[in-house]
Amino acid sequence: MSAPTVPAAGAETTAPPRPRRSALARFARNREAVLGFAVIAAVVAVSVLAPWLAPHDPNAADAESVLAPTGSAGHLLGTDEQGRDVLSRLLYGGRTALVVSVVSVTAALVAGTAVGLFAAFAGRRASGALMRLVDLMFAFPVILVALSLAAVVRPGAWVLAGTVVFGAVPYVARIVFAEARVEREKDYVEAARSLGASEAAIVCTEVLPNLASSVVIYGTSLVGVNIVFTASLSALGLGVQPPDADWGRMISEGAKVLVTGSPGVATFPALAVLLVALAFNWLGDGLRDVLNP
């Protein structure tokens, strides 16, 4: 089917080109991307400003008002079992999860991309060995990684980061490997070779730019998934330690009183996790449209 546009037979004009719309302008017109970005920006701002925004010390227990209901005076979202202010803990609770997810997913993207690219351009043996290693990582239960890490270093942010990286690298490597294999066969790679580019130059300056958008898009959704994942690890006691506030811990502690009249203690952090995870996915989907017009 021919294109719907109607270039005239002599459309090969030599006139100077018109200016085009920048990627930033396309981003601004993409509702999903803007919404995702706005939510993430708001959550980051609130987390950073938590010391000034929080009405109470997040760890200060108030024996006078245990399990105050949502909307009580002085405790807008109520208090938990130990009488700590839920709103204040909510404001502080995203800090570790956000930083750990973003930083370790970024690390995993760099490592996974390097592995995938190298395997795609290496010889058959090296490539096979590397990708079988990636298969092993796929098969290894991530929760065991977290438990073993927690046995070596103290449970906390480092355990979370190590687990996220271990869990994400094989996925990134697989995707990059598959895409790079496709790119490797394209004519422009051979053209670059005929123009004197070394293998390293072909990988880094020719092929990598063609993978960048899918890596960024995939990485964005990966952050969303890992916000949920780190919350789960903290809920299991492998991540952020008491008494520090964390959405995952808040959910696990609040679960005990979920059906006994205080649903807010677990529900608000759960909603926060959901919202941030969704926002990263929106941003990822939006970026896909912006980067692949």
Place this chain on the structure above:
Amino acid sequence: MNAVLTVQGLSVEFALPGARIEAVRGVDLEIGEGEVLALVGESGSGKSVTAAAILGLLPRDARVTAGGVRFRGTELVGLPERRLNAHRGSGIGMIFQNPVTSLDPSFAVGSQLGDTARLHLGVSRSEAARVAGTWLERVGIPDPDRVLRSYPHELSGGMRQRVMIALAALSGPDLLIADEPTTALDATVQKQILDLLLGLSAETGTAVLLITHDFGVVAHTGSRVAVMREGEIVEVGETRRVLDAPSHPYTRSLIASVPEIGRGRPSAARHARPARSAGPSSDEAILELRGVSKEFALGGFGTGRHRTTVRAVGDVSLSVRRGETFGLIGESGSGKSTLARLSGALLPPTAGSVLFDGADAAAADARGRRDLRRRFQYVFQDAATALNPRLTAGDQIARPLVRLGKAANRREAAALTARALELVGLHAAHADRYPREFSGGQRQRVSIARAIALEPDLLVLDEPTSALDVSTQASILDLLFDLKDELGLTYVFIGHDLAVIESVCDRIGVMRHGSLVETFPVDDLFAGDRHPATRALLDAVLPIGAAHEAKEIS
């Protein structure tokens, strides 16, 4: 005339974000029983949209805004999908350009033909199998039993298109719409497929709407031709009359830009001919191949197949003289492109040696290799894939300049890039555009600019115009030969279109099954003692003018 299909005042509009585009404007067509109407036009002229509108297969963002399509007295426009479906397949058959994508890859040919037979002819399963077998014989498949059990990927391109024709014709439609049915095929196969279509039409009285961009195909097949441009039909008439005495200026210019075998290049670029006749400046060889062979290994560990080798190029010896244009022709798969890659040391040969300007490419040190890369450049067939989609045109031209030492720094490279862009008829401001922002012809110009910016001595042109429209092809050929004169280049021109090769080359080499079967000066193309492989290629040419004219030259 008893009209099978009447299209009246058909207009189709695409609603794109921010723009409405009228792809088809007031098209009138009429096809009678047993008639073959060729609808010819360049890409984007709206010919495929017209076909899709007839079948009610327009994409979601397009709609018919005016006019109608009457098929055997029934108005098809506005007909509900279910009633339209009854016409598709049984009343109107469709043959697509690429049978690889239009045959279902996961079903055997027999089951696809059988299903169609049962659906449209209402026959039993065993009867359907018999019908399928007979039809494969009718479309000239020698071993129908094997093909019935085969999956599409197990067949050659020509075979697949035969199956596609059987599939479309089996239900005995009154009208066949063939959208560029031979564009993806080799020239030698193209003629067989066209003759098959013509034979079917004559035999069964099926009307054929043949959509094509190739005037050779028009001359060979259509009893009438309609020329389409920018959504409008500019000229309709008897094929012979339109081709010999076109009345519309657009038709005239289109036909003029088609190279014709035995006539040289008839476009505005006649001035390039004297340069050609001047020929090589000396007998000095710039490129010499001595007994070059290349084998590829297939299968082996991890692929589940035995390790075998395929010989892509076998024992080729050849020398290209400085300043000449050497043409390399042959069917697809004959090893032309592999030979080109071997010549420029993009692939290491399995045996033999390649000498560029007297030096062995394999023995060269790092500096010699860099020098070879700069002096030996390629222009690939499809600039859409040969240019990196994520880099600006300027970057793609400037980077090799710095890398290969042609420019000392980025500033100098940018200046050379601007000069190269202007040399190929583009604007320096095009440097910050991405490949997708160019038209097909402009992209090929960028690709040429990338090669010539390095001031090479030899350019390998690997079918540089086969992805382009004829009018664009003419201007790219003009450009290439202007550049050749200006920069003193040597060309190795790979092609399958003999008319183009004949019009631009000084000497021709013919390849078949990986071997170079003969080389000769272009003027001897029609000599009586040509190799059978060469003659097969010559026979496959579909001339626009009467065939005898071409023979007279010889």
